[in-house]
Amino acid sequence: MTASVTSDAILPSSFACYDRVVGCRAAGFRAPEWAFTEATLEILEETGFAWDSSLMGTEFEPYHPSDRFGVLEIPVLGYLDDWSCVADHRPGFQWWREIFDYAHQRVPGGVYTLTVHPQVIGRAHHIAAFEEFLRYLRGFGDVWCATFSEIHRACSGGTPVECTGPKWRM
Numbered sequence: 001m002t003a004s005v006t007s008d009a010i011l012p013s014s015f016a017c018y019d020r021v022v023g024c025r026a027a028g029f030r031a032p033e034w035a036f037t038e039a040t041l042e043i044l045e046e047t048g049f050a051w052d053s054s055l056m057g058t059e060f061e062p063y064h065p066s067d068r069f070g071v072l073e074i075p076v077l078g079y080l081d082d083w084s085c086v087a088d089h090r091p092g093f094q095w096w097r098e099i100f101d102y103a104h105q106r107v108p109g110g111v112y113t114l115t116v117h118p119q120v121i122g123r124a125h126h127i128a129a130f131e132e133f134l135r136y137l138r139g140f141g142d143v144w145c146a147t148f149s150e151i152h153r154a155c156s157g158g159t160p161v162e163c164t165g166p167k168w169r170m
Contacts, residue, residue, distance in 0.1 A: 027149045045069040051152040060110030081115040
């Protein structure tokens, strides 16, 4: 069985399961381990997803990976993943800060996408360093911390599929 056939069979049933368990329709998608097949974009479009964050076609600018589909790609970057901070978190967070500074200065309206995992960022010393990093970001008056659905709305002028189920806030 090929990856796309597996995706064709698994993704729609996974999305339906999410809807039942969470109580709302997901607006976007990130492929596990960024494993995106040729069929994935078409499946996302057919199932009504507004955005994806699995591809690395740009660093800081959302884009449409295909003229055939309306799904907005909010780029993800492997070097902005918290696994890079596991062994020694200070250099990792310093690197994140330097990348943010570059994007902030040179990519007006850019999107800075971090990938964090509870088993990595959830460690005490990582939480403290992450809080420090977030305080640094909040020091910029023109920086907005947003969900991907909020980014989609800002980029498209449209309204993404909204979750009407429970809301979680930080």
